[in-house]
Amino acid sequence: MFDASAFMQGRSGTDAAGAVHAQPVTEPNITARDVSVFYGQKRALHSVSLNIPGKAVTAFIGPSGCGKSTFLRCFNRMNDTIEGARVEGTIMIDGSDIYDPNLDVVELRARVGMVFQKPNPFPKSIYENVAYGPRIHGLTRSRADMDGIVEGSLRRAGLWEEVKDRLSESGTGLSGGQQQRLCIARAIAVGPDVILMDEPCSALDPIATAKIEELMDELRRNFTIVIVTHSMQQAARVSQRTAFFHLGNLVEEGPTEQIFTTPSDRRTQDYITGRFG
């Protein structure tokens, strides 16, 4: 019927897969309780509660319009920028309520970085793209510090070797995959705890996608990563935990292997076997 190994083979190395199970489950980094999102009168998310572990990749999967991106955008309050959007419930990141009226959303977004579906580098130089975040948050005092942050971030994003000789060239002149890694470097440069990725590979070719996936595997040592993806293979390859959404509801969540091999809900099974979606 459904062969889970077909999905699992795609993982970026069996060692990584094995390591997931060896790793003790860390304290939840993000805790969402009864989160509902409304766009005007329309309810896009129905009372979702979910724990997202730290230093791991959590994937949100589900058919289009199921609320997974909406839920992701709650974690850095990007929904605030949408006219008429309203969020109910509580979301705690490292023990602090991010919807606390006293919390400064600018500070939150420095802690929770985001990578978007379409690579969106600023039409500025590669250097300026990475340096922008640290600069507005006042993270560095000297030019040398900034150079260090830019190089470090580009290295961690696996882009340094490709761009080190043309840092002053426009970030928009890079290839799609490079642009997306530049966006990841830009997010890392601010020193966040969490990186949200909203379908980061949907506009990329398979080779660029593979690079980003490798990078995610690398980054999860230091960051909590939440990724929304349309590709179930990608979720299976990169994530340790998977949450399946359908029609604004969280249907099921658990260790990725379990979701893909022995889903407990009928809808999950139908989705991952390609009956709908």
Added chain:
Amino acid sequence: MSAVTSDLPETRSSSAEKVRGSLARRHAAERRFKAIGMLAVILGLSFVAILFATVLRKGVPAFWQTTVTLPVHFDPAVVKVPPMPAPQAGQSPAAYQEELTAWRTMLAGANWGRLIENALLAELPPEAASRRRDVQRLVTSSERFRLRDMVERDPGIIGQTVTVTLLADANVDIWMKGNVDRSLSDAQLALNPEQRRYVDTLNEKGLMQQSFATALFLNVDSRASPASAGLAGAFVGSLFMMLIVIVLSVPIGVAAAIYLEEFAPKNRLTDLIEININNLAAVPSIVFGLLGAAVFINWIGLPLSAPLVGGLVLTLMTLPTIIITTRATLRAIPPSIRSAAVGLGASRVQTVAHHVLPLALPGILTGTIIGVAQALGETAPLLLIGMSAFVASVPATPLDQSTALPVQIYLWQGNELRNFFEGRTSAAIIVLLSLMIALNALAIFLRRRFERRW
């Protein structure tokens, strides 16, 4: 299933036939549409071509004007002015200034016209001496002041003979350029038969020539001496107004557009504001003139005919244009750039200042320059705030009385000395159009220069 499959070939062939049948009709419609479009373009272009051809044909000759080059003898018997006072030892500067002013007043009172008459008579047959009045009118009246200014600059030339190029009278210019039908009866011609003979005599002697009309650019408007009427006053008036428009409408318009587009909540109030701004752009300009007259002149008490008031009125007219184009430009900035900045923790002001505005700059510049160019050509509101008055001075400040380029065109167009002012009007139109084309070229240049691709 099987029924559908068997039906298929037949359906296919019949639908192919239908497609073929409709093809001719569709292609014909396309050809018709293309022809109508091309006709519209050709029609529009030909109107522009006719306009330019007319203006250039009439205006370009007006950039050259008839002058008479004569040796003028600065006869001390005519001028009768004591030598220029020199500062004496022990004299206070104030007392010297007073003496100097008295000397200048004396200069102004001298009979400079007589010098020009004498110079002309020297070149004309002896009997002309009995027709001094006719001779005097061959040279435009303001040239007397030229001679006075020459003496004021260098009193040493009194007693000497200097060759001076003098502007001929407007009627002489018309006669020389053939802008009048020479076969008309004496009663219908501005120059009497003697004057016409004198002009021809001077011309035969090679004393008359067509010189570049610097008066057009350097002089102010003149009624007594139409040949020396120029655009300087109107030009400076327009310049003051444009500066006021730029200084006021750009910051206010761009700030309003940014607020409405990036910060204001979308609700009924902002919808209402948006509708009203769009409506303001369509308000006839003369209404803005009435508003300016009521608010700035009657209520606030600003002076009539002042470029300041004109600038304020034109600012009101330009604001909607700038707000609308700036908003359209801001809306065209991809939202992904805003998301990227906001996602990094940039505040809204930082997002706008660091990312949105730099990208919108070329569009804002274009909108601004087109708005300013529109204001430059606006006439109707200026008529209502008194800027259509005859002003024979260059405004030194925006509060002085002044006129503006388009208003000057309107005034000249209505001048009774038609044969002369038709050319002047077209020349002024060429100057105004050149300014507009320059502004639009600047807009295109800036857009190309600052445009960034992503």
